[in-house]
Amino acid sequence: MSEEQTVSLVDVLEEDEELEEEASAVLAGSDSDHCSYPQGYVKRQALYACNTCTPKGGEAAGICLACSYKCHEGHDLFELYTKRNFRCDCGNRKFSELQCKLYPDKDDANSQNKYNHNFFGMYCTCSRPYPDPDDQEEDEMIQCVVCEDWLHGRHLSRAVPECVEMQEMICESCMSKNKFLWTYAAHLAVPGSSEQTKEEPGEESAADVPKKVEKVDGVTECPGKRRREEAELSCRLKELQDIGQKTVQSGAVFWPPSWRSKLCSCTSCQAQLSEAGLSFLLDESDTVLAYENKGKSSEQSQQGHDPLMSALDNLNRVQQLEIIHGYNDMKTELKNFLQTFATEGKVVTSEDIRGFFEEQSRKRRRVDAGPFYCS
Incomplete structure (x- = not known):
């Protein structure tokens, strides 16, 4: 006889808190x-x-x-998470019978917007909806930082590494369209994310070259110093290509935090990235993680201006302490009250909650009545 899987109330509360944090990270931005x-x-x-x-x-x-709140309430919406460099289309010529309630004066179209099948509720190379009612296999979906499509982990042709939430992914299709990225992948990708091979041994290292002192225009100069100055002006991508280390050019590639800062930003590489529409890769603030952190900071800032806190500011110190202590006591008692149900595996009913607060109200009345003295 198999044991039935149970979920405690504490599990539910913790999961709810995680979902709220995720929503805050995305929406607060x-x-x-x-x-x-x-x-x-x-x-x-x-x-x-x-x-x-x-x-x-x-x-x-x-x-x-x-606009999803004000203009499309009750409509069938697809949540696209986040996308970059996008201008709201609500009410333009694509919406034949709807006018934007918040900003009706819009151009007919936004020519710089980029669209994919996500906008019709399709995702991944398999072009399936999410959630997919016909898919019985549990699998996470990961967004490509280039095309911004969402792909199933099992369709990446690559094992998904641990701590994937801290890493960025570029799908195989985008890597193949921008082949110079494979050079970076051979040196910067998450270990195990790309199989690396070594070409012929490169030139002898600087450590093997005898140090010489040369005179340039009558001034004694160390050639090692000159090489370092020249390297600062050289192309980092070309240097990586010259090393000769390559990677198997298949499957998605996962990149560690701060990998963008290691990309070459010389004039030639900037032009190449711009032509490919990838200039954003040089911007570390473009990442979804940076956006989410901004959203969390914004949410915490708003919580800092809570109306309850503003009301407390108008009370004297003694009154503030009384209210804060009372709130903390009630929160502790409520947590302990719910914990007993979770421990015993009982279901919390509306009558249980009502009884808890009625008891709190009775306690409060006894406290407010003050001490009783016999005459």
Whole structure:
């Protein structure tokens, strides 16, 4: 007889808290009250697609967080997580029967926006919806930092490394379109993310070369110093190519934190990245992790201006301490109260909660009544 899997109330509360943190990380970085259109092509923001207004077969369109709330309430929406350099489409010519309530004066289209099948609720190389009702296999989805499509871990042709949430991934298709990235992958990719091979031994190292002192224009100069100065002006990508270490050019590639700072930013490489539409790879603040951290900071800042805290500011020190102690006591008692249900595996009913607060109210009345003295 197999044991039935049980989930305690503490597990539920912890999972709920994790979901709230994830939502804060994504949504707090975007404005929930004002359409983002006036900001132009926003560096990164939470986006949605409306299946009700722009279904498959029509033109792809994306809407900002505020418009998803104010203009598309009750519609069938696809959550796109975040995308870069996007301007809100809500109410433009792609929406034949809907006008944006927040910012109706918009151009017919946003020519710099980039769209993929995510805007019609399809994801990965398998072009399936998420969540997929026909997929019985548990699998995480990972976003490519270049095309920004979401792919199943099992469809990456590469084992997903540990701590993947701290790493960026470029899918095999994007790597193949930008072959110079394979050179970086051979040196910078997460260990095990790409199989590396060594070509013929390179030139002798600087340590094996006898040190010489040369005179340039009558001035004694160390050639080692000159080589370092020349290296600073050279192309880092070319240097990596000359080393001769290569990688098997197949499968997705995972990159460690701060890998972008190790990319070459010489004039030639900047031009190459720009032509490929990859200039954002030189910007470490472009990452989803940087955006999420910004969202968390914004959420914490807003919590710092909580109305309850503002009300406390208007009370004297004694009153503040009384309220804070009372709140902490109630929070502790509520936690202990719920813990007993979790420990015993009991279900918490509305009557249980009502009884708890009625008991708290009775305790409060006894305290407020003060001491009783006999005359």
